[in-house]
Amino acid sequence: MWRIALAAPLCIAAAAAAAQTPPAEAPEEKPAEGVLPAPVAEMIRAAEPGQLDTIAALARRTQPQAIAEIDALVSEIRAAHEAEKQRRQALATQGFTNGWEGEAALGATFTSGNTDQQGASGKIDLVKQGLTWRHRLFAEADFQESDGARTRERYGASYQADHRFSPRFYTFGFVGWESDRFAGFTRRFTESAGFGWIAAQRPRLRLAFEGGPAHRQTRLAFDELEPDADRSRSELSVRGKTNLRWTVIGDLIFTEDAGFIVGSGNDTLFANSALTTKLVGNLSTRLSFDVKHETDPPDERVKTDTVTRASLVYKF
Structure with a gap:
């Protein structure tokens, strides 16, 4: 009995001491080795x-x-x-003829039966990207015959130089030549300069806007009944353009170049929309839609011209 009486106070004292002792702190977590x-x-x-x-x-x-x-x-x-x-050293020292990349596109149409039609189109688009300069050369040809008569004949070429002075802004200079008898002119030169803004620059999306003053000189294609008519036109204009490149999914890419040239005489609105997908290697296929609108074409010609084409594209 005396042992029980002696142990009871000891147990009570031990319990009280345990209650007053603060709990041990958890070890600090360290990053895994x-x-x-x-x-x-x-x-x-x-x-x-x-x-x-x-x-x-x-x-x-x-x-x-x-x-x-x-x-x-x-x-x-x-x-x-x-x-x-x-890379930057290579871009800074390369000559003008080096560093070009681009693509060539070729399309053709053939129909027979009640109407025999043959058509062909070709485009070459070259781009050279430097440290602050970007150069672009573009050329195209498009013609079509129906029952032996030419129904479309258009040629064009242009050169543009961009100088980027900040990550988002650049200046540009543009010169272009085109010939389209069925639109009413044998040749038309356009010179333009201005500023551009890169609104979006991401791996899957690029969107840019540019604009500035322009000067156009046009040689009209009057018929033989008006040999003495004044065929030359010259006017100051304003040129604006958007450029969009969007990788929709995988190798499917949507592009669109659209713009306008507005002046005191004939105004031009244009757009080229295309879907391109890779076939094999550097070869792709493209479905495109071109629309061009002239507000005051000569000889009461049709104001709006559209072309839908399928093409093979080779990148190099």
Whole structure:
């Protein structure tokens, strides 16, 4: 009995002491061995080239469990910086004839029976991208015959140079030539200059707007009954244009070039919309729709001309 009496106060005292003792703190969680926290990795990637060594040294001190991963990330970033440096040096030193890329498109139509029709169209689009300059050369031809009579004959060529002075803005100079007897002119020159704005520049989407003053000189195609008529026209105009390239899904790409030339005489509105998808290698197929509207064509010709075509496209 005396043992029970002696043990009871001891148990009560032990319970009271346990109740007053604060619970042990949970051990601090540490990153797994060899795992670099995502915020630290992003900090290293965002470092300027001159700050990379300092940021990497700080990361090694605070994340000793991931030194090997930090070293690998730094090596990857340095390799990317070196590749970009070499690319910029190559662009800065290449000649005008080097660095061109582009595509050639060819389409044809043949029908027989009550009406025999043959048509062909071709386009060449070349682009050279430099550090701040971008050059574009474009040429096209389109003709069609119906029962031996020519029903469409159009040719065109243009050159444009863009100079980007900020990530979103650029200046441009444009000169173009076109001939379309069925639209009422044998030749028409257009010169334009102005400013452009890149509204969107992402891997799957590019959208740009540009505009400025323009000057057009036109040689009209009057018929033989009016040999003494004044065939020359010259006018100041305003030229505006949009350029859209959108990768819809996979290899399916939608493009659209649309614009206007508005002046004191005949105004022109135009648009080219196309869907292009890859076939094999550098070969693609394209379905396009062209529309062109002249507000005051000569000899009461039709104001709006549309062409729908399917073409094979080769990229190089």
